[in-house]
Amino acid sequence: MPEKELTLVDRCILVTLMVKAAPLPQTYFTNVAGIGLKADHRRRLQSLGLIEVTEKPITLALTDRGWDRATEELGAEPPKGAGTAGGTLYVALDFLRRLIDHSGTRADDLFRMQINRDEVVAPPVTSSGAPAVDAVALIRQAYHELAAKPGDYVMLADLRGALTDLSRPEFDAALMTLNRERGVHLVPESNQKVLKPQERAAAVTIGNQDKHLVAISS
Template identity: 30%
Template sequence: MAADLSTPARQALIALMVSVERASNPDLRRNYRVEVTKGAREELEREKLISWEKGPRGAIFYELTDKGWRRARQEFRSAPPERVTGPWLLHYATLRHLDSLMERADYKIADVFAGPDPGPATAAGAAGEPSVEDRVRAAYLDLARTPGDWIRLVAIRARLTDVARSEQDRVLTEMDRRREIHLDPDPARNELPQDALDAAILIGGEAKHLITIGRA
């Protein structure tokens, strides 16, 4: 039987489900205008539905446990919490339609929420132009022989010459923070050519020259 959760706990559970990856309260407020309140955190933790850890600058990052994902799946069939506003009623109506589709197609929740929330379409995205994040991933996949290979950032930047260096750094830092990529110093940095040194990104005061995607 599903845990009887309060409305804030159910909303936090849904927010972490659609976020897919671990997220902090600033992330959830920015993307969904929802946060994991102290009471909701205690409820969800008591039911073993979330795990959390402290990140940079003391920020707390939350993610669903396996039990949390199973509980989130039950929300697709649940009545909305009492006294919620119209947008939440529409949200639960959408979940009911999605539930019907998943049942007919034998989809699991992992089939639907398989990657991080891409966010709303921008004007560029609507026109079919890939985002800088998409271009970083595409450049890596083109350069790497297998997922998890280490690639020098200088090679990635060479594919992004039309993007300002500051924007490249912002996107790379954000992707690294979300653990979509991993950046690392080159062990042979004393032997690197100048262009590879210049292409490094500073994170936490350390120069990172290498990027990988798909490494556990």
């Protein structure tokens, strides 16, 4: 199938990968973004050299060619049959194209940009006034020690094993905080049959769904 005949779902997959600027598991598309990503879409985009696919869990990432193709959707006309939601998406994409043109920023630089909060904040303290443990920082540090590279998925069971000094409530609360941050993805294992008992027990429940893996791209 020529690239110009990409379906709306194909295009939404590329745009989602571009905006998130990180490898994403297939479960993110189906469970979070609400995109009906099927094997045909995955194979088509892979055969066109637009994405790379890894297994366990199935994860998609844009190639350089994929970045270029996704960028073409900025300012493009919505494909036939896009519907109300699709039309609205392309209105937003057109705004992003005008923003990029006005600022002179490359699309990949814009989406990879990290917007940091004000770092001058008072450290958390316990009821006794002693400094509290920064569980978020500890999890970030442990993640980067376990992951081969930023954006790779790490089992929560492995993270919990590396941070045995954190209580479960502290660990889970920190995960909830991280889950709200850009570049952090908590996802379920796509193949539930391969989960070991300790991996099931280590899951954190968010939105009535057990999450078993985390990726931090920043």
